[in-house]
Each structure stands twice: as C-alpha cells, then as structure tokens.
Amino acid sequence: MRWRSGKELREMFLSYFERNGHRRFPSFSLVPDDPTLLFTIAGMVPFKPYFLGKREPPFKRATTSQKCVRTNDIENVGRTARHHTLFEMLGNFSFGDYFKSGAAAFAWEFLTVEAGLDPDRLYPTIYKDDEEAFSIWNGEIGVPKDRIYRMGEEDNFWSVGPVGPCGPCSELIYDQGPSFSCGRPDCGVGCECDRYLEVWNLVFMQYNRLEDGTLEPLPKQNIDTGMGLERLSSVVQQVEGDFQTDLFKPLIDKSCEICGTRYGDGPSSDRAARVIADHFRATAFMIADGVLPSNEGRGYVLRRILRRAVRFGRLFGVDRPFLMDLYPVLIDVMGDPYGELIEQRPLIGQVVELEEDRFGKTLEMGLHLLESEIGSLAPGKEDTLPGSVAFELYDTFGFPYELTEEVCQEKGVSVDREGFEEEMEKQRERARAGAKAASQGIGKSLFDEIREEQGATAFCGYTSERANTTITAVIVDGARVASAPEGSEALLVLGETPFYGEGGGQVGDRGNISGESFQADVTDTIKNSGDLVAHKVVVTRGEAAVGLSVVAEVDGPRRRAIRAHHTATHLLHEALTRVLGRHVTQAGSLVNEEMLRFDFTHMKPLSAEEIDEVEVMVNRQVLLNTPLEVILTDMESAKRLGAKALFNEKYGSEVRVVRVPGFSAELCGGTHVDATGDIGSFKIIREEGIGSGVRRITALAGLSAFLHHQRLSGQVEALERLFSVPAEELEKRAGEVIRENRRLSGQLEKQKSRQALSRVEELLRGREEAGGVSVVTGVLEGSGPEALREVGDRVRQRLSPVVVVLAVGEGDRGHLVAMADKKAVALGVDCGILVRRIAASLGGGGGGRADMAQAGFRDVAGLPMALEGVRGLVLDMTGEGV
Ligand code: SER
Numbered sequence: 092m093r094w095r096s097g098k099e100l101r102e103m104f105l106s107y108f109e110r111n112g113h114r115r116f117p118s119f120s121l122v123p124d125d126p127t128l129l130f131t132i133a134g135m136v137p138f139k140p141y142f143l144g145k146r147e148p149p150f151k152r153a154t155t156s157q158k159c160v161r162t163n164d165i166e167n168v169g170r171t172a173r174h175h176t177l178f179e180m181l182g183n184f185s186f187g188d189y190f191k192s193g194a195a196a197f198a199w200e201f202l203t204v205e206a207g208l209d210p211d212r213l214y215p216t217i218y219k220d221d222e223e224a225f226s227i228w229n230g231e232i233g234v235p236k237d238r239i240y241r242m243g244e245e246d247n248f249w250s251v252g253p254v255g256p257c258g259p260c261s262e263l264i265y266d267q268g269p270s271f272s273c274g275r276p277d278c279g280v281g282c283e284c285d286r287y288l289e290v291w292n293l294v295f296m297q298y299n300r301l302e303d304g305t306l307e308p309l310p311k312q313n314i315d316t317g318m319g320l321e322r323l324s325s326v327v328q329q330v331e332g333d334f335q336t337d338l339f340k341p342l343i344d345k346s347c348e349i350c351g352t353r354y355g356d357g358p359s360s361d362r363a364a365r366v367i368a369d370h371f372r373a374t375a376f377m378i379a380d381g382v383l384p385s386n387e388g389r390g391y392v393l394r395r396i397l398r399r400a401v402r403f404g405r406l407f408g409v410d411r412p413f414l415m416d417l418y419p420v421l422i423d424v425m426g427d428p429y430g431e432l433i434e435q436r437p438l439i440g441q442v443v444e445l446e447e448d449r450f451g452k453t454l455e456m457g458l459h460l461l462e463s464e465i466g467s468l469a470p471g472k473e474d475t476l477p478g479s480v481a482f483e484l485y486d487t488f489g490f491p492y493e494l495t496e497e498v499c500q501e502k503g504v505s506v507d508r509e510g511f512e513e514e515m516e517k518q519r520e521r522a523r524a525g526a527k528a529a530s531q532g533i534g535k536s537l538f539d540e541i542r543e544e545q546g547a548t549a550f551c552g553y554t555s556e557r558a559n560t561t562i563t564a565v566i567v568d569g570a571r572v573a574s575a576p577e578g579s580e581a582l583l584v585l586g587e588t589p590f591y592g593e594g595g596g597q598v599g600d601r602g603n604i605s606g607e608s609f610q611a612d613v614t615d616t617i618k619n620s621g622d623l624v625a626h627k628v629v630v631t632r633g634e635a636a637v638g639l640s641v642v643a644e645v646d647g648p649r650r651r652a653i654r655a656h657h658t659a660t661h662l663l664h665e666a667l668t669r670v671l672g673r674h675v676t677q678a679g680s681l682v683n684e685e686m687l688r689f690d691f692t693h694m695k696p697l698s699a700e701e702i703d704e705v706e707v708m709v710n711r712q713v714l715l716n717t718p719l720e721v722i723l724t725d726m727e728s729a730k731r732l733g734a735k736a737l738f739n740e741k742y743g744s745e746v747r748v749v750r751v752p753g754f755s756a757e758l759c760g761g762t763h764v765d766a767t768g769d770i771g772s773f774k775i776i777r778e779e780g781i782g783s784g785v786r787r788i789t790a791l792a793g794l795s796a797f798l799h800h801q802r803l804s805g806q807v808e809a810l811e812r813l814f815s816v817p818a819e820e821l822e823k824r825a826g827e828v829i830r831e832n833r834r835l836s837g838q839l840e841k842q843k844s845r846q847a848l849s850r851v852e853e854l855l856r857g858r859e860e861a862g863g864v865s866v867v868t869g870v871l872e873g874s875g876p877e878a879l880r881e882v883g884d885r886v887r888q889r890l891s892p893v894v895v896v897l898a899v900g901e902g903d904r905g906h907l908v909a910m911a912d913k914k915a916v917a918l919g920v921d922c923g924i925l926v927r928r929i930a931a932s933l934g935g936g937g938g939g940r941a942d943m944a945q946a947g948f949r950d951v952a953g954l955p956m957a958l959e960g961v962r963g964l965v966l967d968m969t970g971e972g973v
Pocket of ligand 1: 132134135182249292294315317318
C-alpha cells in the first residue's frame with residue numbers, strides 16, 4: 092500500500108465517485124437546515140429531504156467530503172487516539188438509484204484498487220439476517236463465508252436520530268495486524284481495540300422511523316455511506332491513531348510547542364496536545380460557519396470546547412491567549428478545500444481571542460474556588476460537589492458544567508447534576524417570567540395536523556395586498572372549532588393569503604378579513620409548521636366560520652413602511668460589508684414598520700466616520716432609485732450571483748434572491764420595495780454591542796427617518812432660540828456657557844469658604860467644655876460640605892482634645908459634619924455615633940469614622956436645638972455624663 096496524504100485520499104475518493112456518475116458537492120455547512128439536529132453529524136444530513144422523499148432530487152447520485160461535528164463524547168476527546176469533535180466524512184449517496192449491490196461493489200473497488208488495501212485483510216459485517224447483503228459479499232464480491240460477520244441492531248442498524256431515515260448497514264472492517272491488537276485472547280472482528288478497525292459504513296437507507304418507533308418503508312431504496320477521512324488516512328499511512336496522520340500531526344506538534352512538551356512525553360501532556368489540536372480545529376470551522384459562543388445550543392458547544400482547550404493549555408502553564416497560534420498550521424492543512432477558514436480569518440481570530448481573554452480572566456479564580464470547595468468535602472464521606480457550586484462556577488466564572496465535572500472527575504469527586512439543573516431552572520424561570528409565550532400556547536402538532544390536511548398556505552402577498560379566499564380552519568383557545576363568535580379572539584387559516592407571516596426578521600402583517608356580514612381585524616400573522624400561515628384576529632362582526640368566503644386585505648401603508656425597512660436592511664448589510672470588511676455576517680434582524688435592527692459580527696464599535704460612510708452609501712443607493720429584481724433559482728446559481736446566504740441555507744432547493752442590481756443580492760423570503768427610491772431616506776440612530784463580537788445597528792427608513800429628522804430639527808430650533816445663535820454656532824456657544832458656568836461655580840465656592848473661614852475665631856470663642864474635651868458647634872449659612880470640613884480642620888488644629896460639629900441648612904435640606912482630634916477619640920468620642928444621633932433627631936441619617944463623619948437631614952428648624960445637645964452627647968461618650 093502506497094503512502095498517501097489526507098488531501099490526496101479526499102481527492103481520490105471524490106474523483107472516483109465522480110467518474111462513477113456521482114455529482115460532487117463541496118462540503119455543506121456544519122449548521123444544518125434541520126431543527127432536529129444541532130450540527131451536521133453525517134454526510135447524509137444535507138440530503139435528508141431526498142431520502143425521505145419530501146423533495147425530488149435533481150440528481151440520483153452524489154458524493155461529498157462533509158465536515159461533521161459530533162458532541163456526544165467530548166470528554167473522551169484527548170483520552171483516546173480516535174475521538175474527535177470535528178471530522179470529515181467521505182460519502183457516496185444514491186437516491187433511489189443503485190442499492191446494496193452497487194454500494195458494496197463501489198466500496199470494495201475503492202478500498203482495494205484505488206487505496207490499495209489488502210483484500211485479505213478486509214471483513215464485511217452485515218445486519219444479522221440480511222441475507223441479501225450476505226450473498227452480495229459472498230457471491231458477487233467473492234469474500235469467503237467465514238470472513239463475513241453478522242452483527243446486531245447496535246452495530247449494524249444506522250439511524251440519523253430517534254426519528255428519521257434509517258436502515259440496516261454493512262461495515263467494512265480492516266485488520267491492521269497483530270501489532271495493533273489489545274492482546275486479549277478473544278481479540279477479533281468486533282473488538283473495540285485498534286486492530287480490527289471499522290473503516291466504512293454502508294447504510295441501506297430504506298425506512299423512516301416515526302415518533303412511535305414504527306419503521307415506515309421509504310418511497311425509494313437509498314444508499315448512504317460514510318467513511319472517516321482521518322481514519323482512512325491512519326490506515327493508509329499506517330500510523331497509530333488519527334492524531335498521527337498528516338491531517339493532525341502538524342497541529343499536534345504546534346500544540347506541544349505551545350505547551351512546551353513533546354508528543355510521547357506522557358499521557359497527560361499528550362492528552363493536552365490532542366485536546367488543543369482537535370478543539371481548535373473544530374472551533375475554527377464552527378466560527379467560519381457562523382456559530383458564535385453563547386450559553387445555549389451550538390454556541391454553547393463551541394464555548395465548551397473552546398474553554399476546554401484553554402484549560403488544557405493552562406494545565407501546562409500557558410496563561411495567554413494561544414489558540415490562534417495554531418491558525419497558520421490549520422490553514423496549511425485544511426485551507427484547501429476549506430476556503431471559508433481563510434475568508435473568515437478576521438472573525439475567527441477576533442472571536443477566539445475575545446473568548447480566550449474573557450475566560451482566561453476568570454479561569455484562575457474559578458479553579459481556585461473549585462479546588463477549595465473540593466478540599467472542604469469531608470474525605471471519604473462526601474464525594475459530591477454541591478450543584479450550587481457548579482452553578483456559581485458556571486454563572487460567575489463561565490465554567491461550562493462539563494468542565495467542572497471533568498476537573499472533579501480528575502480528583503475523584505462527582506457533581507450533583509440535579510442540584511445544578513435546579514439552579515439553572517430557577518434562573519430560566521426568572522428569565523421566562525414576562526417572556527411572551529410563543530405561538531399563543533398552541534401545540535405544534537395542531538398546526539402540523541392542519542398543514543398535513545391542507546398543505547402550505549398559498550402566499551400571494553409579493554404582488555398583491557388583497558385576496559378573495561375562504562376560511563379553512565378556525566382555532567380558539569388552542570382547539571380547532573367550526574366557528575368563532577363575534578368578540579372572540581381566534582387564529583384563522585385561509586386557503587390563500589396576502590398576509591406575510593412573521594419570518595426572516597420581518598414582522599407579521601396586520602389588516603382585516605371580511606365577508607358578507609363578517610368582519611375581523613388581523614392583529615398579527617404567524618407562520619407555523621414551516622409554511623402554514625395563521626392570522627391572529629379579533630372578530631368584530633358576525634362569525635368566523637370554516638368555509639366562509641372572505642376578502643383578506645393587508646394594512647397597505649403599514650406594509651409599505653415594512654418593505655422600506657426591509658430593503659434598507661439589505662442595503663445596510665451590503666454597505667457594512669463594504670465599509671468594515673467581509674467578516675461582517677448577519678447575526679439577526681428585526682424589521683417592522685417603525686424601524687429596523689440589524690445584528691452582525693464585528694469586534695469593535697463603529698467609529699463616527701464609519702457610521703457616516705455607511706449612511707451615505709445606503710442613501711446613494713436610495714437616490715439611484717434602482718428597480719429591485721427577484722430571482723427564483725437554485726442555491727448554486729444564487730451563489731454565483733454573489734447572494735449573501737445565511738449559514739444554514741440548503742443546496743438543491745429553490746431559493747429566492749432579492750437583488751438591488753449593481754449593489755446587493757441576498758437570499759430572502761421577505762417583502763421588498765419595487766425600487767430603492769421607495770425607501771425615501773435612511774438614518775442610523777444607534778450602534779451598540781450586544782454580545783461577544785456582535786454589534787447592533789438600529790436605523791430608520793421612509794417616514795420614520797423623516798419624522799426623526801423633523802424632531803431633531805425642532806429641538807435644534809428650540810436651542811437656537813434659547814442661545815440666540817444660529818445652529819452652526821450652537822456647539823461653540825454651548826461650550827462657552829458651560830465653561831463660564833464652571834468658572835463662576837468655582838469662584839462662588841472659593842468665596843464661600845473664605846467667608847466660612849472668617850468665622851473660625853468666632854467659633855473658637857463660643858466653645859464649651861465637656862469632660863475635658865472642647866466642644867465647638869456652629870451653623871455656617873451658605874457653605875457647602877467642602878467648606879464645613881475646611882473650617883472643621885482649622886478648629887481641630889487650634890484646640891485639643893476637641894470635637895467640632897458644623898452644620899448648614901436651607902429650606903428642608905441640611906448637612907452636618909462632625910470632626911474630632913485623636914485625643915478626643917482616645918477619650919471615647921466617636922463622630923460616627925455622634926452624627927447618627929444628631930441626624931436622627933432631625934429626620935436624617937449618615938455615618939462615618941470616629942474622627943470624622945457626616946450626615947444629611949431635613950428638619951432645618953430643629954438644628955439650633957440639636958446643636959445645643961452636642962455637649963451632652965460628648966459627655967455621654969467620654970463617660971462623664973450621667
Ligand atoms: N450515515 C452513516 C454514518 O454516519 C453512513 O454515512 O455512519
């Protein structure tokens with residue numbers, strides 16, 4: 092067998108199948124267009140609708156090398172030579188074309204002829220009673236009977252998840268030879284060790300597993316195969332484990348260099364190198380596909396592995412952001428064919444560094460806390476870390492739960508997961524309180540049921556704001572009914588609708604539905620079960636009944652304002668990309684009749700110049716009044732048109748491209764203006780950060796933008812009148828007024844303290860004596876707290892031991908300061924107590940130290956009396972009182 096690089100093997104595989112009539116696709120996104128999956132976990136995922144017969148495939152055979160992420164075993168990554176989070180799956184697929192026999196023949200020929208594996212070392216396994224597969228391997232391929240192994244459901248029945256396409260499978264096992272064996276006497280095909288490696292899984296996709304577990308035959312018999320590129324490389328390169336292949340080795344070496352270790356030094360440093368190499372690779376790919384760190388879903392997986400890598404670096408003393416040091420190595424190995432890694436370099440760098448920095452700051456403190464908590468468990472008795480600690484680590488120090496668990500595990504301690512979940516649930520409750528329940532509390536299955544009966548709602552709203560149609564379903568309080576009476580709130584489904592259901596960031600339409608002696612106001616429109624449109628209505632006249640003929644009419648002016656904001660959002664997106672760079676990617680949006688909000692990836696606040704440039708660029712497009720083009724096409728042509736697509740858009744299906752010729756193109760299902768001039772005008776009113784690496788722009792278009800300008804210019808006119816200068820001089824004039832104001836305040840303060848200081852002698856003359864301590868009190872009209880303290884200091888310098896209490900009061904607000912010198916404090920005086928007592932008698936409060944304290948109060952009239960009481964209070968403190 093000849094040594095071949097991973098890259099060569101990938102190419103060899105794809106071109107082999109291409110030669111054999113398969114359409115070759117670049118890897119699809121890691122983020123699947125499939126709500127049941129967090130990540131693309133296998134090559135077949137993007138083709139799921141074809142397997143299920145939901146969509147007719149435009150080709151019968153396909154082949155890919157698909158980037159996949161599997162997250163069920165993250166803790167094992169690093170421990171073994173073969174666990175990864177991200178891997179590449181080589182696959183060939185047949186949609187109702189060739190079946191078992193064809194799949195077996197291709198696989199056998201590829202491995203033995205193309206890759207040069209020794210046929211005598213290959214063992215096919217089959218699903219226990221799959222006689223057809225048996226006779227193919229034995230009769231058609233010529234594998235001796237005793238080299239074909241029958242396996243059970245666990246090994247040889249594959250499904251994408253608890254529901255969905257599935258079928259029996261056949262695996263090809265390769266014997267790497269005795270030197271790879273675990274040495275157990277029963278080591279053979281099926282053994283978990285490295286000698287008998289599963290190389291390729293051929294799935295005979297012929298069932299769809301339903302919710303209740305039944306296997307429903309698929310409309311066609313299909314083939315889905317999957318072979319790990321890393322694993323195939325390890326076999327062909329005859330190395331021990333995937334991390335030694337040329338796909339991984341450079342990353343491993345770099346990780347070791349960063350940690351100051353050498354691969355093979357020992358289990359713990361090798362493990363760290365594997366974790367860092369694997370996790371960085373997955374991190375970079377995920378970010379390149381638009382995943383950003385967060386506390387839920389795929390963002391949480393990303394955060395978890397990124398932070399796990401950081402912790403393993405820390406174990407070897409790396410306490411600076413280091414992951415991006417691996418980036419050039421990754422590009423060397425994977426930059427071709429994964430160009431997105433290069434294109435998204437700024438985003439990857441910024442997200443990784445920000446996250447490392449953020450976690451790096453709290454990691455030390457968190458580990459410290461964790462260690463002391465573990466240390467405080469009674470040895471031998473308690474070996475469970477309380478859930479509340481795991482929660483604190485999560486909430487305050489950013490420790491993903493699994494990281495806490497892993498650190499504990501290393502110390503032989505388990506974690507009270509239930510307790511942790513309880514704390515999480517409490518937090519979620521807090522977050523949920525007040526949040527609007529989605530879909531008005533209607534179970535999804537009800538919509539699914541209607542969708543199944545009636546199909547998707549036909550949408551005519553791109554070209555029309557009005558339709559003659561019928562009511563096909565009525566829902567009241569979560570149940571289907573025949574009719575909804577006057578005055579009730581209901582959800583109506585229509586045969587056809589011009590109402591846009593909330594989606595793609597655009598809010599749902601409003602308007603009305605009416606018929607003979609029937610009228611309802613539509614307050615919102617929601618899409619359910621994909622494309623079933625539900626109109627939320629209040630019946631204002633008559634009865635909304637199934638079968639009723641109605642006219643559905645959208646609130647036109649509102650819709651036009653929404654359209655202007657939506658097209659403005661596209662222009663903004665493109666302008667941001669041009670001004671800030673290609674790393675700008677949409678992270679969310681909201682479009683309604685009053686404003687638009689656009690969230691996008693960018694690491695720092697926009698400068699005033701950048702904002703100006705974006706605004707001008709958008710407004711120029713508005714003035715060009717370019718007619719928009721809407722093109723229905725397939726994904727590949729859309730990409731050729733340069734259309735921006737969200738990361739999870741599918742290939743193969745029909746897509747809608749909204750184009751402003753000469754400027755922007757974007758996949759979008761929303762409603763747009765006819766020509767850019769309809770936007771009228773565009774203005775950004777706010778720019779802010781909303782999360783790590785995500786910025787948010789709020790902007791206005793059309794009449795909203797005009798009203799905003801109008802309001803602002805009204806305010807400017809008011810200021811012109813106030814300052815008696817024209818607008819262009821306002822800034823200068825306001826600056827002058829502020830400076831003048833500051834100067835005068837300063838002068839006034841000085842004068843006040845001069846005045847106050849002039850009273851020191853008079854105060855000293857009026858002193859009293861209490862238990863050997865001089866007591867000075869006084870009211871200093873017109874002084875600020877500053878002046879009171881200054882006068883107090885002067886008095887303190889002149890007498891000892893001394894207590895001085897000074898106050899000022901006007902209207903119903905007063906302030907007092909008490910000060911004592913060291914000797915007075917030594918005799919028992921405590922100014923803190925003193926001011927609290929005085930203030931309490933004047934309806935106020937305060938406090939401070941024994942030698943200085945202050946308080947505020949309201950009863951200014953009571954002040955002279957209160958000051959008279961000071962002497963008595965001092966006597967109490969010095970122990971001379973009664
Ligand atoms: N879908 C199967 C697997 O993941 C074969 O590609 O193993």
